[in-house]
Amino acid sequence: MWFNSFGFWLFFALVALVYSRLRLAGQNRWLLAASYFFYACFDWRFLSLIIFCTALNYHAGLKIAASQDLRQRKFWLGWSLLISLFVLGVFKYLGFFTREISALLLNFGVLETPWILHILLPAGISFFTFHALSYTIDVYRGHTTVSRNFVEFALFISFFPQLVAGPINRSTLLLPQMGKPRPPCDAQRFREGLYAILTGLFLKIVLADNMAWLASHVFTSDPQSLAGSEVLLGVYAFAFQIYGDFAGYSSIACGTACWLGFDLMGNFRRPYFATSPQDFWQRWHISLSTWLRDYLYIPLGGNRGGKWATYRNLLITMLLGGLWHGAAWTFLVWGGIHGLWLALHRAFSPGGPPPSRPAPLWLTGVKMAVTFHLICLTWLVFRAESFSQAWALLLRLGADWQLTAYAQTTLSLIAFFILPWLLFEAWLERRRDDLALLKVAWFWRALLYLYLVLMMLFFPPPIPAEFIYFHF
Template sequence: MWFNSFGFWLFFGLVVLIYSRLRLAGQNRWLLAASYFFYGCFDWRFLSLILFCTVLNYHAGIKIAASEDERHRKFWIGWSIVISLIVLGIFKYLGFFTHELSALLQSFGVIDTPWVLHLMLPAGISFFTFHALSYTIDVYRRDTPVCRSFVEFALFISFFPQLVAGPINRSTLLLPQMGKPRPPCDAARFKEGLYLVMSGLFLKVVVADNMAWLAGHVFSSSPESLGGLEVLLGVYAFAFQIYGDFAGYSSIACGTACWLGFDLAVNFRRPYFAISPQDFWQRWHISLSTWLRDYLYIPLGGNRQGSLMTYRNLMLTMLLGGLWHGAAWTFVVWGGIHGLWLAVHRALGGGRRKDAPDSVGLVLVKWLVTFHLVCLTWLVFRAETFAQAWGLMLRLGSDWSWTAYAQTSLSLIGFFLLPWLVYEAWVERRKDDYALLKTPWVWRAALYVYLTLMMLFFPPPVPAEFIYFRF
């Protein structure tokens, strides 16, 4: 059930209609039933997986909170982490590692044919697993009180707006909202939710899906058949496809949750205006980058043990962050490139505070370099194999002829992206995510009319599923 489908909005309308007529306990039970129905629409067989994850971590949280014995507490937090990661590993990585092991054994002549193991990937398994782990770790650290209401905890894990593609909401933010009355959808909340939903739908339907077929042409063609300009424009198209797709989903999730009285974590903050790798990860998939920082990078030692250990911790964190995205070596290398980039940037003093701001010219140079390095990493992320990624990179250095595809791509990228980028530049200058909501209503109306007309008259040739459903 996609956010950009009529079926979802019929479902959401029914949810809101009944939800608004219930008290807190009834609202929670109704939202829990609706969330399980929502997930069951993807594949009802995996409802038991969410229930298992919920029961496991609910029970572990109670055991951790009930004991003052550190060994007992460590046993239960270890049990929670190990079992959760084993379940994640089986469904997401077992087929990949089985294939790699069999290929290695085949190369040594131990077996004749590689093993093939295909397991269906449950939608959003990485997201709800990280939700659950953040809770038990926070209870262990005594950062959050234990939740004794199973319904409230189950709703925290399965809350449908953020269930299959985030944001990854911490127990310290979202869980307390489950146990107290939520504010009604007044004029302010309706206005905020409408802005988030409209902008999210535009990013998905107009930006992401129209860029998808441009990017798909490049990444489905042999590198030898493409020119350098065609590859570059295809990489640009994918950069904005994945941004529009994921930022659009996160925006709609936050908007629908806002209408229900919940506040979710901000997940994107205009990432392509970043001027350094550190700045990029403070703007892109913020809920994941902060999760990795707080539950992996800092426990590894962070930057407290000298430069070499800091660089090691950055690399390990980003390598695992890459692996989180999928069971393929290209994702691991993508994470490794970002880790190396962060380490080099830090070694060159990029993370230190400066007495005076950079000049406009230097900021522009930093922005151009950062954007294009991010795009090159997206090339590795999107490529099916290393051979394809390397072939496309080599093509960037040759044959920059002006082809029909290049002309069409540049025109469409400009048509679909330029107005939105101008708007985002205005928001970036204001340093306020909700700057539009503080302007006269006529400006908001003009933007909503533009977004609506673009969605009505320029839908994609072929709608695409949300990319992060795969993760």
């Protein structure tokens, strides 16, 4: 049940209608039932998996909170982490490692036929697993109060707007909202939710899906048949596809939750206006980057052990962040590149307090352009099916720079679909306010909404594409 489908909005209208007529306990039970139905629409067979994950971490949280003995608390925390990560590893990585070991044994002549292990990946397993892990860790640390209401905790894990592709909301933010009356959808909440939903649908339907088929042409073609301009523009197309796809999902999730009275964590903040790798990760997939910072980078030692230990911690964190995205060497290398980039940026950045005067506009523009193109190079590795394909495409960037028919089409479509949105984001960036549009005269807001709706009606994609992060 995709957010950009009519079926979802019929489902959401029914959920919201019944929800508005219930009290707190009834609302929670109704939302939990709706969330399980929503997840079952992807594959009902994995409902037992999310319920098992919920029960495991609910029980572990109770045991951790009930014990004053440090060894017992560590045991129950370790037990919940071990089982949760084991389940994640089996469904997401076992097939990959089996395939790689099989290939290695074939090369040494130990096997005559490869091992083939097909395991269906449950939708959103990385997201709801990280929700559960953050809860038990925060209970152990004393950062969150243990939940003694199973329905409230189960709803925290499976709340349908953020269930399949995030944002990864912490127990400190979302869990308390499950146990107290939520505000009604008044005029202010309706405006904020409408803004998030319309911009999210535009990002998905118009930007992401119209870029998807352009990017697909490059990444499914023989690299030797492509001109350098085609490869570059195809990578640009994928950069905006993955941004529009994931930021659009997150925005719709926040908007629908807002209409139901919940506040979710914002996940994107104009990432392609970043001026450094650190700035990029403060703008891109914020819920994951802060999760990795708080539950992996800082426990590893963060920047407390000297510069070389800091570089090591950055590299380990980003390698595991890359592996979180999927069971493929390309994801691991993508994370490693970002880790090295962060370490190099930290090594060569001047220390001391930030300058009192802002940098010249031209210098900021140069930093944005360099950062964006380095990010695009990492997206090439992320999107490629293999290292050989990524390397072949990279080599083609330096060859045959003729403006082919495909390159002209891609360039014109990027200008038509992307430039107006970038101008809007540049205005938001200048205002330094994510909700700046809600503070201007209603006429300008209505004008933008009209543009978004007309673009969705008159320029739908040739072939709708599934949300990319459903696979993670």
